[in-house]
Amino acid sequence: MKRRAEHLVLKRDGRREFLRATKLARSIHLALFSVGVDEDWRALELANVVLQALRQKQRMAGEVTTSSNTVLTMLTTSDLSDAVQHVLVVTGQPTAAVSFGAVAAERSRRRQSLATMSRSPGLGLVSSSLAESSLAASSLAARERRLTRE
Numbered sequence: 001m002k003r004r005a006e007h008l009v010l011k012r013d014g015r016r017e018f019l020r021a022t023k024l025a026r027s028i029h030l031a032l033f034s035v036g037v038d039e040d041w042r043a044l045e046l047a048n049v050v051l052q053a054l055r056q057k058q059r060m061a062g063e064v065t066t067s068s069n070t071v072l073t074m075l076t077t078s079d080l081s082d083a084v085q086h087v088l089v090v091t092g093q094p095t096a097a098v099s100f101g102a103v104a105a106e107r108s109r110r111r112q113s114l115a116t117m118s119r120s121p122g123l124g125l126v127s128s129s130l131a132e133s134s135l136a137a138s139s140l141a142a143r144e145r146r147l148t149r150e
Contacts, residue, residue, distance in 0.1 A: 009075045012111070019075065021047055028084060031100035032093065046091065050083045 007019040028050075029043035054075060081104050088097035 007075075009077060009080065012077055012108075016074070019051075019080075021051060024050065024080065024084070027100070027103075028088075028096075031084075031088065031096045031103065034099040035093065035095045037093070037096065046084075046087055050080070050087050053087070054079070054083055 008016050009019050010016055025043045025047035028046050029040060032039070032043055058075075081100070085097040085100055088094070088100060
């Protein structure tokens with residue numbers, strides 16, 4: 001997939017990142033795998049359907065043009081999540097859609113708890129070091145998973 005402005009995603013923390021179809025397909029595969037469907041091709045097809053639907057939705061919403069360039073509406077992570085859940089339900093995998101939503105809710109809960117721990121004045125340095133150590137542990141685990149796949 002080429003890196004173009006139409007593929008920019010606005011993350012929950014305000015960052016902008018290029019959309020990676022493989023990352024979307026991997027998350028769909030994990031949702032399908034959690035309900036007993038272990039088919040890589042199905043996750044890839046569903047990711048393709050989600051991306052096509054989002055492109056069509058962007059085209060129908062229209063482009064806002066300025067004097068020098070064209071500005072497209074930017075995708076958000078919640079738009080992507082809603083589209084994936086809708087496609088999973090429509091294709092006959094409602095339990096995978098629930099699983100996909102549950103994973104998103106768990107990640108949101110973890111983000112909020114880490115943010116709350118780092119802001120609490122009573123814990124001070126202990127909470128920030130705890131938040132940093134949990135983030136370091138999660139990034140280390142992700143790196144190990146990535147290396148085992150290769």
